[in-house]
Amino acid sequence: MENIIETEKAKWEIVVGLEIHCQIISKSKIFSGASTEFGDDPNVNVSFVDAGMPGMLPTLNKECVRQAVKTGLGLNAKINTYSEFSRKNYFYADMPTGYQITQFKYPIVGEGEVVIDLADGKSKKIGIERMHIEQDAGKSIHDLSPNKTYIDLNRAGVGLMEIVTKPDFRSPEEAGAFLRKLRSILRYLGTCDGNMDEGSMRCDVNVSVRPYGSDELRTRCEMKNVNSVKFVMQAIENEAKRQIEVYENNGNVIQETRQFDPSTGQTKVMRKKEFAHDYRYFPEPDLPALVLSEQYIEEIRRDLVELPDAKKQRFINTMGLTPYDAMVICENKDVADFFEKASHNHDAKKVANWMMSDFFAMLNKKKLSIDESPVSAENLGNLVELISKDVISGKIAKEVFEIMAETGDNPEKIVEEKGLKQVTDTKAIEDIIDRVIADNPDNVEAYKKGKTNLLGWFVGQTIKLSQGKANPSIVNQLIRKKLDN
């Protein structure tokens, strides 16, 4: 897709790279045994290591390493068998040791790529520069008291994966599609819950612009901790406009850290480059280098779940879904699993259609997640089966679905109890048709004189009188026979 921002003066192109911090799903913190539980009372999940007590030493949590390797494989990235931890030194009240243990020169995951699906049906490869693991800081709470800051160290030491992309995004939409795709991959893998509003996935956005057609990389500005996909897209849009305006007024964009304000959608200066920290990175002497065997990596690769792209392809190839339907269904693993269960031995395309329409609409209306759905996957499959076997019509099926959504009952039972079974008995249908013909001599006359498009009207009337139970194709057949004779 061409993404050009055209002003009165020139054509511009956006260049964006993302850095995403993802909290690792693990029972305990990355360098201590304390719990990672979210939402507990302040400072209850804090070990002596997390609090930076004298003489305390970090020990690496193997589960976090495993999760990072899984994630790396999910990003189609190179897993580095040798990686190192470093200290990033800076003072802040919620950083108890005065340094963050992170990876600097030798990250655990190297280059990779993620395919994003775009609105025009096309897809695009986004390069991953690297991913490293590190510890999170605690939280400073400034708004509980007018003159005090409170510190909560529950989050201090929780494992993070920092994913750095290449500057491959050319529009806000691409960045949005990437974040959704990344979230989907992480949730499939079970390595991060991807909840941006809870801060378990946080995004730093690097934006620059350049004249369209050029391949230079101009000065970029970084916006830290933008906490929703929508805000990331907004931030890119508005920051790019701001930079273009600067250039078009013969100014220069200055490298700086800017803050995105969700209430205005605008960005403002947070920290100029000359006030940037000197983090004095150096190798963490308390932790030996992290060396992984090829066998260890292969074992994780072997046990990897089917990822959204592979699943999508399978749904297209073997289940006959359209690429769009497959993409929507595969974005969320629970949805994809539901779909697979529902379409087992049933018409997969029909199941997909039902899910994309009535089923999602119902969940939305009831504000339920898929695992809370009153309609089970088996029951949705059975409903589709009833339609396929002409037991009920599509129209009746909608009615049955409404009842299923209220009661959770299976469709056979509903159809049976309510007597909704389609009438396929030709004698009964013929009786109704005869009544329709007898009651509407004018239309019969008109039809016979050539107004054959009235056929639909006769079919409709007949089905209506059957209270929807008459099988439409049988009705159609019989009416033709009677009228054409």
Added chain:
Amino acid sequence: MSDITKLTIHETLAALKNKDFSASELTRAYLSNMEKSKHLNAYITECGEYALEQAQESDDNYLHGNNRKLEGIPLGIKDLFCTKNIRTTAASHILDNFIPPYESTVTSNLLNDGAIFLGKLNLDEFAMGGSNETSYFGPVINPWSKNVELVPGGSSGGSAAAVAAHLCAGATGTDTGGSIRQPAAFCGCTGIKPTYGRCSRYGIVAFASSLDQAGPIAQDVRDCAILLQSMAGFDNKDSTSCDIAVPDYEKFIGKDISGLKIGIPKEYRSEDLNEDVNKYWQMSVELLQKRGAVIKEVSLPHTKYALPTYYVLAPAEASSNLARYDGIRYGYRGEGEHLDNLYINTRTTGFGKEVKRRIMIGTYVLSAGYYDAYYLKAQKMRRLIYNDFMDAFKDCDLILTPTSPITAFPIGDAHMLSNPINMYLNDIYTVSVNLAGLPALSLPIGLAQNGLPLGMQLIGKPFAEGTIFQAASALEEDAHFERI
């Protein structure tokens, strides 16, 4: 029995087993010595009551035959080891009210073996110093002092002074650049810095993580072997500790040394070597030779860079390790309207001059634009120094050097205080060992013409502490050094 506090640990253990005296009597005798020697300023915190409780337990254990390896042995603990419910200061104002809710692995190992803790021993602030003069709690006086008050060396100055003056049966120390060996030499004690990774660093206030190691200071080689046996071992709370079984060190004591190859590094034989030091070094060579050891000349070509390398790397790590002392969660807190003022006032007042100097050096060498020239270069040099030793060890089993180029000097010595480099130069024989992560022991070899003790250093291959004990016990027997 004349003075039970003058016995070595192995003698004391035999006497306790023999019920010659009780652990309580012994502990009271040490507490009485401590009371009489307060002027030495060896202890920062005494815990007599706690010691007597432990002694009672030890007596019960002896009574019931449940006595453990170090049952009833009263020890002094360098105040860099966190001890549960006992104040731990690192000799710094910034921690002078800090009471850890946890026990270091090394002290925990000693407690589990039945040792008794008499108190916390003085040291240079955060172990940064070679004379014990940087302590917030004042200098320690070397028990060998006659007319002039002398330093005990550092940083484990309190440990060495307390052992020499019989204020404890043995002591723990830590050694980052010579902090066990140099004070042991200055005070006529024996001390060993084991291989990096031999003792857990968990619960020891960190100075320079890649160099720090715990070890014992005691009256003789056998006592060091006994104490190290208890202190050492793998600990999953310290990722740099090594999962290698601890051999029975005492078995190496008195073992024949004939055929053992002793390396003498030619680079250490400088022209301006102190006459006494040179004499005793030569004497040690001859004593070892008499017992059948083979003397080999070896080369450590990069040794001249050891000191600058050390004084880049150690401060770099220290500058980061000491960042946690910020007045937020524990320890001393200075006043401050804003976070920055609070940090500045806490750390300006809380840290002493030498500590601040090293934090500044460390911060500088890690700074953008200087990292490659200093830190990175020093790391490369560290590797070359390690390679030197490994090459030398192809030709020998142990390396023999003096521990320190000088004997103990007066407290407040104008020359030492005029320039920090003068003080740092005392570490010339010891720092390279830490950079290479090797084990090394210092034992007293004799008195210099000024009547003060001199030490000899035996450096071993990684995890060859046993071989060091073997040679050191032979040298000790022949040197006939007389303790106070």
